[in-house]
């Protein structure tokens with residue numbers, strides 16, 4: 550099963566994208582992701598820790 554990591558570029562922290570799970574300091578969100586061939590993989594969405602997404 551393929552696992553894809555999506556993480557902010559140039560973030561202040563190192564994201565751990567070497568595993569197949571959400572074992573990262575930022576507490577990534579795991580979503581099912583369908584590939585073009587119909588198989589389901591996982592999309593691991595990392596959050597930036599510099600507050601970029603917490604602007605409200």
Ligand SMILES: [Zn+2]
Nearest residue numbers: 564573575595
């Ligand atoms: Zn992360």
